[in-house]
Amino acid sequence: MLGIFAIVTTEILPIGLLTSIGSSFTVSDGMAGLMMTMPGLLAAVAAPLVTVATARIDRRLMLCACTLLLAVANFLAAAAPHYWLVLVSRVMVGVTIGGFWSIGVGLAARLVAPESVGRATAVIFSAVPLGSVLGVPAGTLIGDLAGWRAAFTVMGVLTVGVLVLLVVVLPPLPAVHITRLAVLRTTARSAPTRLALLLTFLAVLAHFGAYTYITPFFEQITHASPTQVTVFLLLYGAAGIAGTFLGGAAVARRPLATFGLAAGLIAMATLLLPLLGHWPLGALALLIVWGVAYGAVPVCSQTWFTKAAPHAPEATSVLFTASFQATISAGALAGGVIVDRTSPATLMAIGGATAILVPLVACLPAAKRAAA
Numbered sequence: 001m002l003g004i005f006a007i008v009t010t011e012i013l014p015i016g017l018l019t020s021i022g023s024s025f026t027v028s029d030g031m032a033g034l035m036m037t038m039p040g041l042l043a044a045v046a047a048p049l050v051t052v053a054t055a056r057i058d059r060r061l062m063l064c065a066c067t068l069l070l071a072v073a074n075f076l077a078a079a080a081p082h083y084w085l086v087l088v089s090r091v092m093v094g095v096t097i098g099g100f101w102s103i104g105v106g107l108a109a110r111l112v113a114p115e116s117v118g119r120a121t122a123v124i125f126s127a128v129p130l131g132s133v134l135g136v137p138a139g140t141l142i143g144d145l146a147g148w149r150a151a152f153t154v155m156g157v158l159t160v161g162v163l164v165l166l167v168v169v170l171p172p173l174p175a176v177h178i179t180r181l182a183v184l185r186t187t188a189r190s191a192p193t194r195l196a197l198l199l200t201f202l203a204v205l206a207h208f209g210a211y212t213y214i215t216p217f218f219e220q221i222t223h224a225s226p227t228q229v230t231v232f233l234l235l236y237g238a239a240g241i242a243g244t245f246l247g248g249a250a251v252a253r254r255p256l257a258t259f260g261l262a263a264g265l266i267a268m269a270t271l272l273l274p275l276l277g278h279w280p281l282g283a284l285a286l287l288i289v290w291g292v293a294y295g296a297v298p299v300c301s302q303t304w305f306t307k308a309a310p311h312a313p314e315a316t317s318v319l320f321t322a323s324f325q326a327t328i329s330a331g332a333l334a335g336g337v338i339v340d341r342t343s344p345a346t347l348m349a350i351g352g353a354t355a356i357l358v359p360l361v362a363c364l365p366a367a368k369r370a371a372a
Helices: 002-024 034-053 059-079 083-104 114-125 127-146 148-169 181-188 191-211 214-222 226-251 255-276 280-308 313-341 344-355 357-362 365-371
Strands: none
Touching: 002 034, 002 059, 002 083, 002 127, 002 148, 002 214, 002 226, 034 083, 034 313, 059 083, 059 148, 083 313, 114 127, 114 226, 114 280, 127 148, 127 226, 127 280, 181 313, 191 255, 191 280, 191 313, 191 344, 191 357, 214 226, 214 255, 214 280, 214 344, 226 255, 226 280, 255 280, 255 344, 255 357, 280 313, 313 344, 344 357
8 A cells, every 4th residue: 555655645745746846847838748758658658568478477576666766757757957857757667657556456355364354455455545645735835835756755765665665574475377468468358458448548538638737727717826836735645645535435336426426526617617616615515526436436436347357356466457547648738738728627528528428328228238
């Protein structure tokens, strides 16, 4: 959980620092958004390649190697004199995400008793909203007080601490299920897996296409101060934690309805932001709804992938990671193109129109058959 917390915080840290990093290197908000595009793209490629290439290596060793690479990436970003070096560090973050997530999110069954696997998985995924509720607001605050480079330096130090804990606490985890490309292909061809891929693509594309540029929206439309932006992101993360556990409890009983409801709430929040987001209270209320809704998305998606192929847990983790990260990359890239050519308000509306497709797909007879 701490390892994924460090990864998630590092991955989305530029969201709160986007404008300050962009101005430091005199690049546009859309160009600065490449810091979100690069990790997702590389993670999507690294997830299957790293997992297959290291299939016989102790998983504890792999988690430690990925964490070390993450620490190096943070320190490189903090010291980078040129923007292209920041992007190189983000490539390293992407490789870390692909390797660590694909291996780590499926390890709960090997670390706890069978009756505790569900709770352990929820604890692991609580790192996703915790990265928003603690990591990103803290990083944004550090950036406001000491500059964005200090935020990456602190993340580097934190990651080194996580590495030490992994070395000391985690038991040896020799490879058990050898993941091969043939297993990935077979798993990806099933109807439930394809449904999981489609729902994940639409929900995550809508979310990260809009949320990556939420700071420019608050600055330009809401006219929020840096302190207000930090508080907004903090409350968003707190709502995300609630959404993770609410979604985790509901998805076991009504998986398709839970996924559809979460995406529907994201659509509602982003479509209303251009209308109500001119006022701080309106923007904050919608952001909290957005946080609760998106908090449920990763656990819903992972649950769907696991349900699609329960016999191949690491293969489903690879597909989950690759699809999730590829869509983060696509969303951030598309959002950057749109925000540079239109406005943050237009981008929110487009994100909402994309998110509304998820409940529409969930209502199709083919989706209900795949869910059965």
